Amino acid sequence: MMTVATPYFQQDSEIALLNGEYTDVFSLLGMHSSSDNKGLIVRCLLPGALSIDVLNAKDLRKVASLEQVNQQGLFAGKMGRRVKPFAYLLRVQYPLCEQLINDPYQFDSLLNPDDVYLFGEGSQLQTYHFQGANWREHHDVKGVHFCVWAPNAKQVAVVGDFNLWDKKRHVLRHHPASGLWDIFIADVEPDQHYKFAICDVHGNEIIKSDPYAVAMQSSPHNASKIPNLDHYDWQDGEWLTERASREPHAQPMSIYEVQLASWRRSGDDGQDYTDYSQLIAELVPYVKEMGFTHLQLMPISEYPFDGSWGYQPVGLFAPTYRFGDANGLKAFIDECHLQGIAVLLDWVPAHFPRDPHGLVRFDGSCLYEHEDPRRGEHPDWDTLIYNYGRAEVRSFLYSNAYYWLNEFHFDGLRLDAVSSMLYLDYSRTADQWIPNELGGRENLQAISFLQELNARMYQCFPGINMIAEESTAWPGVTQATSNNGLGFGFKWNMGWMNDTLRYISSDPLFRRYHHGELTFSLVYAFTEQFILSLSHDEVVHGKGSLLHKIPGDDWQKFATLRAYYGFMWAHPGKKLLFMGNEFAQRNEWNHNQSLDWHLLNYTPHQGVQDWVRDLNQCYQQYPALHQRDHYSDGFQWLDCNNADDNILVFCRFGIDKQQPVVIVVNMSPQVFHHFRIGVPTDQSYNEILNSDHRHYGGSHVVNDATYEIQATEWQGMPYSLVITVPPLGCSIWAPEPHELP
Incomplete structure (x- = not known):
């Protein structure tokens, strides 16, 4: 490239600028005092321009015409005898049009020192307000402030629809102390696409999506989008106020887990995604009618690969385009709250994918990931692990959690794959990991991150739920951080799930040898605040549907499944059921299509759906089934040793010990007549639910009458009843006058 020194540029500066190697572009471009301080000079780089005039921004009068320095688009010129900087516009003549633009290099930085300090300290909760693309008004000019963290980059430019994707037009200002780069651009529009063009530490040009983008292009494209200016007017103020005053552990929690992409598709061919307006009309009333208290959404941060189900997100701050825009999501959550339904979000801070437009290098x-592959790479998923010890990465993740809870009013976060975060040797052979500074296998940085995350989210949003999917016996997952716990509100009970699914998969003839798989969970049920989960993970990858796991003919399969659900809803712990399980879907879940809703045309499937609905109603109506879920005084075995008959009998208590609920579960196909059970109170009892009722598709071995208690001690109780126990059934009893409406 041939250049010569001019009154406006040093030759080496001009070369570096044109080659994209000049780091401090703001010191060169824009308006500056002349070298003798006796005037002003304006310099700009606008490839393709034929001529440029400088206009006074106040009255649009021409101040000067700039001289074209070279054919690569460098222009410069003196501002007459003016010595005091002034606001100006550039009138740019291109071959086919004329443009009037605000020179971005005349604006100083919008970064707040306090924000920058907290970001670098690792304690910033609202990083998204100053990083990414944010609409601002600067010196009475409206535009977008772009900011990105790239401390080792040699140069960063923003490219997009507004500058013909030319990396020379909008080079960002470098802040070496923080590693941040920023620029204010006035001449942009909502929803325009953009990316960051980065000259990396090795001098290579890489193009990246914005880590803080709040909207992204539809797949397979991956550009970020400038936020639109549409405001959403929330209507859920009363819900949020009440939420803050509630104690979640004493409340009923029955969670319906949903993947929005496959719950119910639309379109003539049934392959279109259902948008938020349709979900408001269909999903919300369905969840309410079924009696679920909570809706848990599988990840909705933007993800490029449908087959990841959202668990490999690239745009953590961007709600996926698949179902509509951010305001559509807000309206959906708002409607859930107005209908009394809490909404939880599946959140993925454990790892991120290697998509080249994402966070990788x-x-x-290694900026977001750990530099050592023994700590920075996940061997199972071929993904990368966040560097939890890096302050700026912690600010990024804290801010993302805060963003979903604050901006979208989610009622809690369920953290995926927590176990993989806690252990340095997770899924690794001996030569694939290195111990921590204490010589152990615990990831001390991840532990600290989780503790701080939970403490801060609970402090900022009282009444929310922070939930861990943690599959090991890590102690204190739901213990307070002040007691050296991780500080989660709830933990999925993976042990209960594995044991009980193994039990129902066995033939009833041999279940006597597996009886402990139903009872063992009560050995540890009160060591953590547990959620009993039958999630999407149990009906994929060749595992078959829940119905498919159960041996026998259809009658036995459906009866066993109903009895199993009855046991689950009566067992201590909150509940989670993946979509489709509520009506006994026969096939494995397929993320590429709707659930098999046509099955509800058949009585057995309709019966299971009705049973789940009534279980939810019963669970909410009877405090004994939810108030003391996490305390041993809320549960008592009456008979846990009847392995030969495959029968369990137990009692649940709420705060009011005079209103217990007694549960009988029979996992054999035999009917037991004249079966005596103990009861704790001197009251008449009714069978409030029976999974064998004909309404649910059962054989109708039921107990219709009100049963008077007998003063016969039984099963450690002062009183008893003699009942009939249904085959492969669950029978639930409560004293009068409580009856299910």
């Missing part, structure tokens, strides 16, 4: 270095 963002500035050419």
